[in-house]
Amino acid sequence: MxxxxxxxxxxxxxxxxxxxxxxxxxxxxxxxxxxxxxxxxxxxxxxxxxxxxxxxxxxxxxxxxxxxDAQLQLNLHAEVVKDAGAVLTVEGGKGFGQVVAFEAMEQGIGRAKRLGICAVGLRGAHHIGRIGHWAEQCARAGLVSFHFVNVAGDPLVAPFGGADRRIGTNPFCAAYPRPGKPPLVLDFATSTVAYGKMRVAYNQGKHAPPGALIDHEGFPTLEPKVMHEPPFGSLTPFGGHKGFGLAAMCEIFGGALSGGFTTHADTLGTTNAIINCMLSVIIDPAAFDAPDAQAEADAFIAWVKASPLAAGTERIYEPGEPERVTRAQREAExxxxxxxxxxxxxxxxxxxxxxxxxxxxxxxxxx
Ligand SMILES: NC(=O)c1ccc[n+]([C@@H]2O[C@H](COP(=O)([O-])OP(=O)(O)OC[C@H]3O[C@@H](n4cnc5c(N)ncnc54)[C@H](O)[C@@H]3O)[C@@H](O)[C@H]2O)c1
Missing domain, CATH: 1.10.1530.10 (Malate/L-lactate/L-sulpholactate dehydrogenase, four-helix barrel)
Structure with missing residues (x-):
């Protein structure tokens, strides 16, 4: 190591x-x-x-x-199981998340353009991956969105104050489109680091950042192997009680409100499936009486970016900017x-x- x-x-x-x-x-x-x-x-x-x-x-x-494991279902499509106008409940049926989330967002985008807003509860999708992808799909259609996601029955994160894994890495994501400019995209796991980043660190023989992991007795550790080899430890929630609280609301909005399921003793997964449930709220900004919204958003971003740099910092990024920088570099290299x-x-x-x-x-x- x-x-x-x-x-x-x-x-x-x-x-x-x-x-x-x-x-x-x-x-x-x-x-x-x-x-x-x-x-x-x-x-x-x-x-x-x-x-x-x-x-x-x-x-x-x-x-x-x-x-x-006969969990992931190929060639399965999203099914709207309840259509209440501006509220859609969509069954993912363990279909590829990359397909059923795409289709659920298509449905929600169409409805939000017609009605001004649509809440889509997608349940039972196989892993829907990087949530920013779905927010970007909404932003390309000119729509604001926010997304609460649970990783149902797959606890990896300890509750604030707890010493064992009880919650998924439950991501939260929000995006704001800007005509002529890239959207602002905030997208993160509510664990201090994403579980997959511990897989990458484990494969590469690297340490975890301090504060990201606890061992099976609840003591801090830098070893990503506690997530891959018994006795298993846990990820910590980001931001102490605040990250834990956001993770809990992702669990409730994503898992319960969608008609899917939350993580508890009766729902713990025993297979290689990763099941996500997502509540997405998609809004047409044109539905608000806010003619200055874009100018206000731009003014705010310019204002925060004009802050003097703290020691050791090279630049101030807006949400979504680090991903754009990396994308340009990786497209080239x-x-x-x-x-x-x-x-x-x-x-x-x-x-x-x-x-x-x-x-x-x-x-x-x-x-
Ligand atoms: N499907 C699932 O079950 C699941 C579960 C957990 C996480 N995820 C995904 O994992 C991915 C990684 O999550 P993460 O927690 O590692 O993300 P992260 O810690 O890299 O944070 C990413 C967010 O922070 C912003 N950001 C990063 N550095 C910044 C800086 N220096 N200044 C300002 N903003 C900055 C980014 O633009 C982005 O919005 C996300 O795409 C998330 O959706 C998916």
Missing amino acids: TDNATAQPASFRIPADQLHAYVKAIWEQAGSTPREAELVADHLVAANLTGHDSHGVGMIPRYVASLA GIPVDPATWTQIREAALAVGMSDEEAARWSALLR
């Missing part, structure tokens, strides 16, 4: 379009329609491009394991994938029936 400062993991850089083609080939091999495989590849590669490797192509082995993750993806490709020869051809993508 090395620390963050000294770890020098070898990682490959793969052009985004080639990585996208590989991901698409894996899911078509598994039995997805070309459209489904495309949506999954769009989502996973976009997560890597934005710097969230925790939710990128490294998820493929877990999805393949979930498919093998390729997406880094560490060898352990690459091997796991290759094994997953073989597990869904890809031939050794084809998998070897894809491995030649490394540069």
Whole structure:
């Protein structure tokens, strides 16, 4: 085990379009329609491009394991089970989150454009990945959105003051579109660090940041292995009682209000499936009497960015800006994938029936 400062993991850089083609080939091999495989590849590669490797192509082995457990359902579509006008309840049926969340957002966007607002309760989706992707879908349609998500039955985070895992990493996300400018996108796990980032750190032999983890007795630790090897520890909620409170509301709004389920003794998962439930509130800003809204938003962002820099800080970012910076860099230089993750993806490709020869051809993508 090395620390963050000294770890020098070898990682490959793969052009985004080639990585996208590989991901698409894996899911078509598994039995997805070309459209489904495309949506999954769009989502996973976009997560890597934005710097969230925790939710990128490294998820493929877990999805393949979930498919093998007969949990992840291929070629399944979102189903509106209750239509109350501005409130839609959508069943995800353990279909690919990359498909059912996309379709649920399409429904909500259409309704919000017509009615000014729509609340979409999506339940029972297989992992919906980086939530910012869904907020960006709404923002491309000119709509504001916020999203409360639970990771149902998959506790990894200790409650504030607790010493064992009781809550999911429950992400919260909000986005604000700006004509002629990129949207503001706030998108984070309510754990101090995302679980997937501990998978990446574990694979790369790095330490966790201080304060992010506790061991099985509740003592602070820097070792990401406590999330991967028994005896298991927990992630901590970000921001003490505040992050815990937000995680709890994600659990209730996402899991309970959608008609899905929350995390408790009766719902603990026993398979490789990751089930997400999401409450999305999608609003047409034009429905407000707010002709100066954009100017006010822009003035606020300019105001905070004009703050003198604190020691050790190079710039002040607006929400969503770090992802844009990383995206531009990775579009130019390729997406880094560490060898352990690459091997796991290759094994997953073989597990869904890809031939050794084809998998070897894809491995030649490394540069
Ligand atoms: N589907 C699921 O079950 C699930 C669960 C947990 C997390 N996630 C996803 O994991 C991803 C990673 O979450 P995370 O908690 O690691 O995110 P993070 O800690 O990297 O925070 C990201 C957010 O903070 C902003 N940000 C980052 N650095 C900043 C800076 N220096 N100044 C200003 N703003 C800054 C970003 O623009 C972004 O909005 C998210 O996309 C989230 O949706 C998904």
